[in-house]
Amino acid sequence: GEDVEQSLFLSVREGDSSVINCTYTDSSSTYLYWYKQEPGAGLQLLTYIFSNMDMKQDQRLTVLLNKKDKHLSLRIADTQTGDSAIYFCAEPAQAGTALIFGKGTTLSVSS
Amino acid sequence: NAGVTQTPKFQVLKTGQSMTLQCAQDMNHEYMSWYRQDPGMGLRLIHYSVGAGITDQGEVPNGYNVSRSTTEDFPLRLLSAAPSQTSVYFCASSYSRLTNTGELFFGEGSRLTVL
Numbered sequence: 649g650e651d652v653e654q655s656l657f658l659s660v661r662e663g664d665s666s667v668i669n670c671t672y673t674d675s676s677s678t679y680l681y682w683y684k685q686e687p688g689a690g691l692q693l694l695t696y697i698f699s700n701m702d703m704k705q706d707q708r709l710t711v712l713l714n715k716k717d718k719h720l721s722l723r724i725a726d727t728q729t730g731d732s733a734i735y736f737c738a739e740p741a742q743a744g745t746a747l748i749f750g751k752g753t754t755l756s757v758s759s
Numbered sequence: 760n761a762g763v764t765q766t767p768k769f770q771v772l773k774t775g776q777s778m779t780l781q782c783a784q785d786m787n788h789e790y791m792s793w794y795r796q797d798p799g800m801g802l803r804l805i806h807y808s809v810g811a812g813i814t815d816q817g818e819v820p821n822g823y824n825v826s827r828s829t830t831e832d833f834p835l836r837l838l839s840a841a842p843s844q845t846s847v848y849f850c851a852s853s854y855s856r857l858t859n860t861g862e863l864f865f866g867e868g869s870r871l872t873v874l
Contacts, residue, residue, distance in 0.1 A: 656799070677858075678858045678859070679857065679858060679859070679860055681857075681863075683863075688868075689867060689868075690763075690849055690851075690865030690866055690867050690868055691802075691849070691851075691863075691865045692865070693862045693863065696860065698860075736801065736802070740856070740857040740858045741804065742804070742807055742815070742817070743856065743858070744856030744857045744858030744859065744861070745790050745792070745807050745808075745809050745856060745857070746790075746792040746804050746807045746817065746851075746857070746863075747804075747857055747863055748804070748818075749794075749801045749802040749803075750801055751799060751800060751801035752801050752802075
């Protein structure tokens with residue numbers, strides 16, 4: 649079955665780059681997702697990447713995909729204190745009717 | 760648009776009590792799902808639905824029931840609450856399958872404590 653793994657914590661200083669890593673198991677996943685959860689709130693879609701892409705850039709966000717190693721990463725450039733949140737990697741499950749999420753990486757940004 | 764609305768936001772139950780967490784969406788989404796979020800465990804899928812009248816079990820369905828009588832509503836029932844069901848519950852919906860760039864829209868969560 650599907651499984652998604654990611655490290656639990658990352659601490660960076662404001663202005664640095666943050667890199668959050670994720671590994672997934674289902675090689676047939678067509679899309680892979682990054683969601684962000686701010687304190688006390690639900691999850692919101694941050695970005696996604698199609699499985700035939702190696703990289704996707706969206707303003708300060710860069711997603712890298714290595715299909716061979718089933719490895720996904722999210723890079724946040726010029727990290728701000730407002731980026732402090734939990735970041736979840738996710739892949740489709742149940743034939744795309746739901747998502748399987750990793751345990752989430754808590755990003756802490758200090759000024 | 761209200762999006763995905765969950766009620767109640769907070770609830771305290773005693774062991775053995777039953778209750779229903781309500782979820783409603785006004786986006787005409789076919790796909791709906793319930794997750795629970797526990798510290799260090801991420802989000803785990805409880806039940807999901809692909810349309811009115813159709814539901815199925817996710818990763819952690821035991822102790823929970825769902826029904827989908829309308830497209831808009833997807834309530835989650837706790838039959839006999841146990842302390843292990845203390846968690847934050849999220850309802851989510853999507854217009855299309857997530858294998859095709861569908862976006863999952865989340866409610867704000869329902870925090871349940873079982874004593």
